[in-house]
Amino acid sequence: MTAREISRETGVHRSTIYRWITQWQQEGTLRTRPRSGRPRVTAREQDEAVVETALQRPLTPATQIRRDLRLTGSNSTARRRLHEADISCYIPAMKGELSPANKEARLGFALQYCVESDDFWENVIFTDKCFSSVKAGARMFWRLKNGRYMEQHIKQKANSGRITTALWGWMSTSGPCELIQTEGRLISEEYVRIEEEVLLPNARMMVIPTP
Template structure:
């Protein structure tokens, strides 16, 4: 106070809170997660400790946030080989100039497995301490996953079409039966134009000789070139 009174200048005040990282260290702490996103704040903390820089992992997370890096669950996507990537790129180039009407009259189809009990994904919940086993805070499980069922489904720009349960093992004969019973009814239900096309992936059952002949016989034009 005496210094302030005599000089007329404000006295120095120590900043509140934990000391900030030096600028150079702050920059370096943000570079690694950008190159390797799976790096954790604890790993960064250990890395900084190895060069005698002590910093709390919460400080590291705040610094990453200020640099636009936020913790998120990674998105899942199919693993694509170079051949897959090339095929998809060629497909995109081939259909780059197709009009909207073409896509609106495409019937997209696929098969998938549906779990009969529960979801095979991680979920977050908000709960208070000591309430972990309250009914609202748990996800019930059954032995062996509760089973699953394979289904075939389709959709177009105008909405979903039919859904068919696949009984037993899927082969070309079963696949053709599903197409026979579900494709044209879905086309009528979705009010597709006569120029509609059928999309299917390159599963061997879809591209077998017997299926190809069946599609030709039943005058079903397919969208070629997509995996």
């Protein structure tokens, strides 16, 4: 095929195709040629120290890590070393304050039902109400991508004292379902109305057929 035909077939510009053909004829490969680039300003031991510091003190900013370790280079250098180790900056996971009794009760609930089969869970619906805002200005911190719910990466919170949006929703093994906004306090009469007018008809249609 000609370069024009290859360009039309692949959508690659003809000048790029000519360049690749020339490189293949001269070098026998299309691998990226080595680039000079600027040499690293930190040694391997310093890179390891940056990672270790961030994991031990995840709330420490990269600027502070650089100063504490007296690194040569900018603050961006410290951030790049962390990114190379798959450590990124995140907002802490938020969880309500749980007492030992709360934790024990939740664990007991989970153990009670963890042995149930898939058939059991296909007939289960979870429903809850109320989504609350969190306080602004949550601190960023360093962690591995899969470590969100590790103990040191969770920020305990009480009531935020901010705006609360009154919502009610439900979900099942089929996925998230209806989500509606409620007015005022969700008292028992309103709960019954929602279940009869919203939850039950949709559940019959989407999840659990009659009877």
